Amino acid sequence: MSEQNQTSRLQSIPFSVLDLAPIREDGGPADSFKRTVDLAQHTESLGYNRYWLAEHHNMPFIASSATSVLIGHVASQTSRIKVGSGGVMLPNHAPLVIAEQFGTLESLFPGRIDLGLGRAPGTDQLTAHALRRGGQSGPHDFPDQLEELRSYFDPSRGPANPHVRAYPGEGLDIPIWLLGSSGYSAQLAGEEGLPFAFASHFSPQDTVPALDLYRRTFKPSGALEKPHAMVGVNVIAAETDEEAERLATTLQQQFLNLIRKNESPLPPPVDSMEGIWTEWEKQALKQQLGSSIIGSKETVKHQLESFIEKTSADEVMVISQIYNHEARRRSYEIVAELFKGV
Template identity: 55%
Template sequence: MIPFSVLDLAPIVQGGDAAQALRNSLDLARHAERLGYHRYWLAEHHNMAGVASAATSIVIAHVAAGTSTIRVGAGGIMLPNHAPLVIAEQFGTLASLFPGRIDLGLGRAPGSDPVTARALRRHLAGDADGFPQDVLELMGYFRPAEPGQLVQAVPGAGLRVPIWILGSSLFGAQLAAALGLPYAFASHFAPGQMTQAIALYRREFRPSDELAEPRVMLGINVVAAGTDEEARRLWTSLQQAFVNLRRGRPGPFPPPVDDFERDLSPLDRAGLEQALACSVAGSPETVRRWLDGFITRTRADELIVSSPIFDHAARVRSIELTAAVRDELARAG
């Protein structure tokens, strides 16, 4: 069976705060490790009242220090917000503290709005157009330092921290293929070009020192509960969050509500169906059928599961049920 991993945005729920969100992330990571998940990734977002993982490398250190075997990484670092040397030093430090356990996923979106992006960088000289060059520069810092090299990442040089390219369009697929890097597609919120991007990446992949064959990881949303009805109610939290974001009113992660879809406008309904097409909410049997079909259809090499649930205990239960489904699928071959 292909590996399953966990994607976490460290959600700040209504009535909660960032401190509680970060404690929950560590607790969830410990459960994920116990349940045999392969990686635990955290995502960089800024100026969002519902996300506590803005300082992503610090949160990775928090989670890695509280676990022992699971890989921990960024899904991802939005590289246009940072100088490549700074990221090399940060992740070189993480790799030195937690050898063999750190991943670095890179995206070219800002993870924020344009005003926040300016506040992060103080200028707009570094932008998405320079992303390929920034990736190459960053990769260079992880190689062994050469004689006379004027700028080195210390720590970082020689550590060869595994790099993934993240994307939701064909651009990332082309770059990952050209550089011979593993590719993670954000199908959990932008699935529109998933099939095209996977095909392009596999077709154009060039083997490299980092990777001999293409490797595709796909993001999915899974909300698993004892019954379909319970799961669908938990699912309304993410539905509300997406609608609020599209309406320009993001906020803390909302609690579930009854009959949410009943009052949706046709536009909101269509937006949710499009954005959340690679998602399942249901009982273990419903989740099993959906996952079996999704894996067969996409031939993914790995799945990274986001389980956006308001109640932390229900979120832990969801990844437990999902792990049981994973094991059932593995036994079935």
């Protein structure tokens, strides 16, 4: 593919944002939420398409556990950008509750709410048990939970219980996305004719096979006529390659803490990771974060072009785990300059 065609592709697809509402070492959740609102307003002004927040629990570096509440807050502080979940972990919830919550959000912010759904717990098993209060629901029930949830929005599908209806929720056209990091949700999204978002930012090796599976199994539906695949990718952009590499050590330390089961608030960057990680840990992180795009504007441009060519993504969702908020804002500015062609 020629560079001219690649550049055209970069500028012809939507770019969106995934915010994990990071809690930094120097603050708490209230500080995180202020930065989230500021980043949402900033990326809206830059022309990003969506702003998604992710459900995680019992993680001291992520503040978005009450995801639907935070979605409502962000939507109330913005005016155009679509706001949604990337995602709600459906096995943690009764489908009726999610239908009511997102029915409320859609009623408050018509046409601006996305409902992205995952089947993982977004936490450890003990916390998952606490969330479900001993219920037997789990990832294996995901297709049935999905169908129950969709029936609350559209009873013509055949309600799970004709005596139980979602108010608000019923009759609302809320885009439902399936999220995944493997082939399971890719195939389900394809068979159900739903848009699919893949977590390449932590599962790079499975990206292309999952997207191929999604496209092969896709069946047109009332929701979608043709496949729409959005791919999440870590992007750390700065004025120079060296500064971007330094900023990226925050992301590397976060994943290193996960490997070591030593979860803690988001750490500031360091000049070098040498002496912090072992050689085995370094290779493990390179594998897990292998799709990450780190560098100056020109470096990021070429890597994004290659990423889009490799994945044939219909949309790119950018995740920038950067400690300094101004540097994080600037990273999204650089990406916006690329997709605007300026």
